Amino acid sequence: MVGSEDTKTNAQAAPKPRGRPRSFDRETALEKAVMAFWEHGYEATSVSDLTRVMGIGAPSLYAAFGDKRALFDEVVTVYGARYGSFADRALAEEPTARAAVERMLREAAAEYTAPGRPHGCLVIHAATNCTSPEVEASLRERRNANIAAFESRMKADIASGELPPGTDAAALARHTGAIIQGMSQQARDGASREELEALAEIAMSIWPRT
Amino acid sequence: MVGSEDTKTNAQAAPKPRGRPRSFDRETALEKAVMAFWEHGYEATSVSDLTRVMGIGAPSLYAAFGDKRALFDEVVTVYGARYGSFADRALAEEPTARAAVERMLREAAAEYTAPGRPHGCLVIHAATNCTSPEVEASLRERRNANIAAFESRMKADIASGELPPGTDAAALARHTGAIIQGMSQQARDGASREELEALAEIAMSIWPRT
DNA sequence: CGCAATATCTAGCGGTCGCTACAAAAAGAC
């Protein structure tokens, strides 16, 4: 699943890089950066924190990833693909908006409290109170895009008749987003998986009785 | 309501301070600090930011408030009394847990989007991703204490028969906390008062039909 | 007035921040 590719991908044989080879595995180091930013956020994770946990020197970090901001962007992408994809999958795979939300909340309770990883969601927490407005805005847009995705999924169910015509899709999407954001916050504040599951079950009772 | 008291309070006449009098109003400066910490959080608000918005020099700040951490603690107290008291009031004044939550959510939608002030809740956002674990923990304890207060209010309603005996007070309290935290997050992310009110109305539908 | 007490201003402390110049090291090309 995880390989040492990246420079020798795209079919073809390795193009044989010229100079001194890199002494660390880029993917492994990147994953360490994911954990650091996930746990402490963008600002509170210093470059020296990163070089320590990634096991490389500062010049190697800058040569391989650009600067702190570019590394964070890459971290967000990796996080989204590896740990934050459960929402998109639920929206795409479940037959109804309701089933998608139910699965999302159930999986969020597990994901946000998974042992061996930071609790909660990186996208929700890693760029709050940020000196750099662009970094803060990048995750904000991601959060709002998620809520917009919820809304369009619900509108699809309204169009198909699965949900009543009068349903307020935007408010329903915001409610779902609020529950997820609240679950992430409480995971950070020490709530257990079971507690989040009980919370989610109550939240699901806003939907018409099955 | 806001006065220039603090050194000459407690009945009695002014004790006539000896040395050079303070050149700024302590309460006014403190209120400026509230706004700064509220908007940017503990870490992202530097002492030079504070001295600028408070209109005083660094030595005056340290003489009047101790250090940055002590000023923040005082800011949190002022915030709680002046802007964050709506939850406690709803819990104390409304006859049922349900009415208290309904009022809390309605008022939160207004408070978290009030014009002329930072959006969202200081207690929820000002100490996330904090280098100092104690500061982060102090607001976390405040959040968890709020949820515990919700829970005991709901337990009271269970004991009085207002809520069914089988009600999961802890989960209901966590759900209320999640909604409030999610509303605060979305207020920060640009949601309007009306959008938060619609969200809150949906959230209220978890309660048994009236 | 002089004196003690407190506040303010200027200046700067030691430390960390993100980031980089520079030279040594390690590979392929010839």
Added chain:
DNA sequence: GTCTTTTTGTAGCGACCGCTAGATATTGCG
């Protein structure tokens, strides 16, 4: 081997961090 290319470690840049020493200004007291 020598040359070129890239990475690595050392060392440190300028900027900002929270904070404070020391001198000066402004008050009440005698």
